Amino acid sequence: MSTTRLYRPTHRDAFELLESAFENGRLLTMFGRCEVHYEGRAASTLGPGQRLVIYKPDGTALVHTNESREPVNWQPPGSTHNASVRDGQLQIQSTRSNPTEQLDVLFERVETISAYAVTDRSDLTLIGSEEDLRQRILDSPDVIEDGFDPIATERQTTAGPIDIFGKDAAGRPVVVELKRRRVGPSAASQLKRYVEAITTELSNTSTRGILVAPSITDRTASLLDEWDFEYCSVDIE
Amino acid sequence: MSTTRLYRPTHRDAFELLESAFENGRLLTMFGRCEVHYEGRAASTLGPGQRLVIYKPDGTALVHTNESREPVNWQPPGSTHNASVRDGQLQIQSTRSNPTEQLDVLFERVETISAYAVTDRSDLTLIGSEEDLRQRILDSPDVIEDGFDPIATERQTTAGPIDIFGKDAAGRPVVVELKRRRVGPSAASQLKRYVEAITTELSNTSTRGILVAPSITDRTASLLDEWDFEYCSVDIE
DNA sequence: TTTTGAATGTCGTTG
DNA sequence: CAACGACGTTCAAAA
DSSP states (O other), X not given: OOEEEEESOOHHHHHHHHHHXXXXXXXXXXXXXXXXXXESSSEEEEEEEEEEEEEXXXXXXXXXXXXXXXXXXEEOTTOEEEEEEETTEEEEEEEETTTTEEEEEEEEEEEEEEEXXXXXXXXXXEESOHHHHHHHHHHOGGGTOTTOEEEEEEEEETTEEEEEEEXXXXXXXXXXXXXXXXXXXXXXXXXXXXXXXXXXXXXXXXXXXXXXXSOBOHHHHXXXXXXXOEEEEOOOO | OOEEEEESOOHHHHHHHHHHHHHTTOEEEEEEEEEEEEESSSEEEEEEXXXXXXXXXXXXXXXXXXXXXXXXXXXXXXXXXXXXXXXXEEEEEEEETTXXXXXXXXXXXXXXXXXXXXOOOOOEEEESSHHHHHHHHHHOGGGTOTTOEEEEEEEOOTTOOEEEEEEOTTSOEEEEEEOSSOBOHHHHHHHHHHHHHHHHHTTTOOOEEEEEESOBOHHHHHHHHHTTOEEEEOOOO
């Protein structure tokens, strides 16, 4: 059968379902009272409480509470899950290496456990990324300014790759830094590094820097002003 | 009852459970064939497929597939959920404002739906954060260098707050930037902005900049070198 | 494998 | 509220 569900199972029954679900690459959800221990890039303990725990066939483990978009604990894809029963508790270990880390979930009581066979899928199409923004500018460069001529994207410099490199109507080199949302000072810093790199590379040819974003913070505007860079507002539609 | 579960319910039955679960602040999990539409900060569509969908009483919505630690679609906490049945589909809308965004999940068939009352909880304690690292340095400043004297943490500058501000054995001002993991060029840029801010503030008193991290990338090392900053290696234990 | 930077980042803290 | 930086960030693409 494609879905198996148990309600308040014994640890033994839950264990057997877990074993076969891990084996058969099923998507697992559990709800119950448990404590959680993590050790790896950091270390944490989560005392007893009711949580929703998810195990995916790709090795992902997620521990969700009542609230927040983020799991309170997790294990990334590529981990391997292993269940056992000991000391009257149902223990599920998820481990991985590089970096070495381990997540232990100890169920005191399992309220619910479900195993799903996921066969049917389709992929996400997303609109409105930075890549979209770049494409829009390449399609109609006048969005930046009249006569702007894009020469390269991802142009390499010693300071890293420039989003868009081009020339203005007067033939002066222009570095364009793209952000799809409101930006802070770090974007201005990044632009500065790129402009300096290009200026050096072109034997001190004066180079313009343009920050393209839907909006910028006040401090960022000051920095741009101070460094003689420009800001170009664009809508994310 | 604290847990309610339905297996292959009619849309009508699922709808009624959803209504009462949203009303009573329950944690909800659903599994079934659905498509998902999002519009807000970006826009996306996800064609029909089997997914695990979670609704939390704080307004969070999560759409999980077979794989990945991240939900393929979601709505942040603070959203409000609303269910309806139309055109033979079970529709669940999650909306919020500021920014305005909306997530629509359209179930063609619900395999499973469960509502949980979460009453029992306890909080996470995490070890190994940047805060820990700062505390370790304040406890034994010689980790940075002999005679280093921390004066303030989170010291304000025009470029933002400095992690640790202090003086070296010779009385020269020192800006310390902490990172708990391997860092790239942006950390060096950040340090540069802080050092420049302090230098200006102290009427051009020459100021040292030290980047503290477990390791750094090659390019970052070059930048530090170029700008006459230093790197101090520390272990995250 | 490591490096790099985007993300519907999310989440705290601070002004 | 906006702003700013950390995060066990995660993720995908490139070197």
